[in-house]
Amino acid sequence: MQKFFRIAAPIGVAALAASLFAAPAQALVPSGPAAGTGTAQTYLVLYKGNSVSGASLAAVRNAGGTVVQSYPQIGVAVVSSDHAGFGAALQSADASVQGAASTASFGVAAKEDATAGPAVAPVAPGAPAPGNDTLGALQWDMDQIQAPAARAVNGGSPSVVVGDIDTGLDYTHPDLAPNVDFAKSVSCVGGAPDQSPAAWMDDNGHGTHTAGTIAAAKNGIGMVGVAPNVKIAGIKAGNADGLFYPEAVVCAFMWAGSQGIQVTNNSYFADPWLFNCKNDPVQRSIWEAERRAIRFAQQNGTTVVAAQDNQADDLAHPTQDATSPDDTTPAVRDITNACAVVPTEVPGVIGVTASGNKGFKSFFSNYGSGTADVMAPGGDSVLQVTAAAPNGRVLSTYPAALISHCLRKVVDPSGATYCYLQGTSMAAPHVAGVAALVVSSGVSSPGAVAARITGTADPVACPPDTGIYSFFPALDNGAPQVCKGGAGYNSFSGHGALNALRAIGG
Incomplete structure (x- = not known):
């Protein structure tokens, strides 16, 4: 299974930008x-x-x-x-x-600053982006959320920027290069912003994959993202090992909120603790700092989308954490609802569970009443292998320099490289892409964007037999997976399955 980055957060400080960090x-x-x-x-x-x-x-x-x-x-x-x-x-x-x-040991230069961010610029109307590129037949995930039909109406606006808070992105990838916003891309690894492109180049692969799902260009090669006309900013908060330390997460959200970035995708949890416990003085400080940074971004107009993680845990009823701290030696500890996963359980964040090609929750996806808002394609290589999804996974862009790390690779006739992965990491960027389309259609506030996405989701009832998940109990406490609620809202799919066409009013 593709871990969704515990680089705890699953997941060089040089030239600084204008505005907040200038x-x-x-x-x-x-x-x-x-x-x-x-x-x-x-x-x-x-x-x-x-x-x-x-x-x-x-x-x-x-x-x-x-x-x-x-x-x-x-x-x-x-x-x-x-x-x-x-x-x-x-x-x-x-x-x-x-x-x-x-948090962790990082040798970084001393920097400080405190300037207000710019006002969010008006959004130009989005333009249609009909049709598929050469690998369109492999994009079952896009068909499942009606992304091609949505793109034919509105492919997004280039005045909308999605900040992909991840391991960076490969800005040389031919399916991403046309849409990369260099002015708003940054590395936050170490806790201070560094805008030199080498600093935010993806050295892991994960960030390039999520970026492609959001905004791979409609350019005649490879795949097409959910919102191929919008801009993508790489906000590197995860290091080469996929660890997202708190100082990097705080920096990333402060950057997004200060740069007028309308949407962020967050396919990670903030390391080193899967669950940050507010009744622990150290973890409470981390939780509160990250919460404040996320709130800053939201108050400045940023819609925050986050994956729910891949441990089959019921986040509404946590009892044990057996996988933290993930940067040293994990130790089993009892936990309660005083403990939460960052960023997905921070108020106002759109929490995303994963589905496979058959349209029900992926075997690995976390879930929970009150934490799950919407379900989107993340793949399922065990329960939901089909003719359309023969390996069950989601295809997206991947750095050519790292393609040897990909077990299921695809090379476009143009030479561009792609990889199949699965995880809630793959689900969240579908929602972030749809959020960008919603913003491109004139909806601006994070609350209104979230309401549009959840209010137009297709109802999905709990599986009639959750015994299909018996082979994969919760990784942290061994509990069986249990779905609670009805078709209108339940702990597995939230308000339902993401529908891009309905979300933009199509």
């Missing part, structure tokens, strides 16, 4: 304590209010820390320190600190 920054040289002798660690420092004062920055310096990036709009700073006990020392020295949580 003002020149000064390196903060630690003073006060003697130089640390431990291994440098990255910390998320969460402040009690939506500000980061000069006195607080001085307290960071005096406690032996260096500011990597400051986000005063949400009261969060990314800090590096090699001082043992830095977090506790900072909390003791600065009463405005709510929490300071170590």
